[in-house]
Amino acid sequence: MSRRPLLEGLLLAMWLIVNESLALHHWLLGTAFALGIAALVRALRPQIAHPRRLGVALRLSWHVLCDVVRSNLAVGRIILGTLRQQPKIGFLQIPLEMRDPHGLAMLAVIITATPGTVWAGHDPADNVLTLHVLDLQDEAAWLQTIKQRYERPLMEIFE
Template sequence: MKRRLPTLPIFLLVMWLSLNDSLAPGQIALGVLFAGLVTLAVAALRPVSAWPRRFDVAVFLFFDVLVDIIRSNIAVGSIIVGASKRQPHIGFMKIPLELRDPHGLAVLAMIITACPGSVWAGYDRESNVLTLHILDLQDEAAWIRTVKQRYERPLMEIFE
């Protein structure tokens, strides 16, 4: 098993000292105590630890998601202000997933929900099928391609 730097307690200690605006020995001792107790308390909430394996893929995924969020904002904005004269085709769709890592699924949920016009509406663990609500569902195949190729594949490289 690889030893990793304990990031949570270090982060909590730094935050404690920053918020108290002091490096006094008493504040450091309280910060260490606080960081240790909180780390122990939340350890039971997170039995499976996540450690991304491919940071280079994560960086590219970040920029892909950023571009998709900007595009989605423009598309939803044009629907709302009426720039598009046609009515949006609101609908639900199901996408079969290969991704099973709980951390990867959580990131996928955040990505999909962060893009305006799409919402993670459900996930069936047994069949591994994702349900999405789409504001303007014109091309279901394009949505499946986007989720599987732009998001799911990189997340599998990162987390599995």
């Protein structure tokens, strides 16, 4: 019995739509396809996330939303050329304490969703994040933002 009936149902529906047929053999092939893919997904992701602390997650979501809006405005000013100084493009090395793969994935999503920043790499041996920043004026502020505003709440949620 699968733990992902929604995934299997969606895969079966996709199979039927792609084949443009409701014939019995497509139902059987689609079901086999859906069950096989669901089994492969389970094998690729053996660890299940167990997020906690809904209040922390909601507060983090609010911070991320505010930061995305603020970053959109800042990047817009850079693109439109309304800044008096050129942006200081750079890379920043950030040592992380968080080890949970789900927390790291969420941190990657947050950073990549924020305009002007890109998750450029992660060294799992040293647990160091490489961050590319479009306007790296204050490295200490970026370090504190990532560590306190994002990593700390993600650790409370996932670890």
